Amino acid sequence: xxxxxxxxxxxxxxxxxxxxxxxxxxxxxxxxxxxxxxxxxxxxxxxxxxxxxxxxxxxxxxxxxxxxxxxxxxxxxxxxxxxxxxxxxxxxxxxxxxxxxxxxxxxxxxxxxxxxxxxxxxxxxxxxxxxxxxxxxx
Numbered sequence: 001x002x003x004x005x006x007x008x009x010x011x012x013x014x015x016x017x018x019x020x021x022x023x024x025x026x027x028x029x030x031x032x033x034x035x036x037x038x039x040x041x042x043x044x045x046x047x048x049x050x051x052x053x054x055x056x057x058x059x060x061x062x063x064x065x066x067x068x069x070x071x072x073x074x075x076x077x078x079x080x081x082x083x084x085x086x087x088x089x090x091x092x093x094x095x096x097x098x099x100x101x102x103x104x105x106x107x108x109x110x111x112x113x114x115x116x117x118x119x120x121x122x123x124x125x126x127x128x129x130x131x132x133x134x135x136x137x138x
Contacts, residue, residue, distance in 0.1 A: 005040050005095035017066065022058035025066055028099070033109060035074045035102045039063050045096045047085035056096075063098050076102035080111040 008014050014026035017037050025039045041059045045051035051059070063081060070076040082099040084091040101111060 003044055003093070003095045005093055005097065006044050009040070009042055018062060020058075020062060022055065023062040025062060025100075032099070032101050032111075033103070033107065035070055035076070035100075037066055037070075037100045038097050039066065039100060040095060040097045046094050047091060047096055048083065049085060051096050059096070059098070063100060066100050070100065070102040074102050076104060078103035082111060 008026070009024060012019075017025040017027065021042070023039060023041050025037050028036060028038050039059060039062050041051060041055050043055060045055060048056065067079045067081065070079055080099075080101040080103060082101065083097070085096070101109075103109070
């Protein structure tokens with residue numbers, strides 16, 4: 001089964017905001033807010049774990065550019081940048097993508113989780129992460 005984002009990039013029939021050499025942005029079919037945009041790398045990478053650092057950097061540069069443009073062009077005072085990566089994350093399309101949702105005061109919309117995870121981790125998860133990161137820098 002072909003990736004729907006790869007197919008969209010190949011066909012070229014989306015409502016494009018930007019078609020760059022490494023990353024592109026388009027309007028989703030079901031918009032959460034005026035100006036809601038999806039940013040994808042042009043090359044297929046399943047998720048954030050799969051993307052090479054340089055491809056992720058190019059994709060995030062477009063995310064940042066669009067976020068700034070939403071602030072100036074749409075008068076958005078904030079932006080939510082949403083990504084789901086991996087099987088337990090509720091990732092709907094197996095192609096790395098970021099939703100940019102412009103925000104305004106009193107817009108009646110919330111993207112912040114209202115509950116906390118019930119998963120239990122033995123030990124101090126933050127200490128384990130900090131240790132692993134320090135080892136990676138050695």
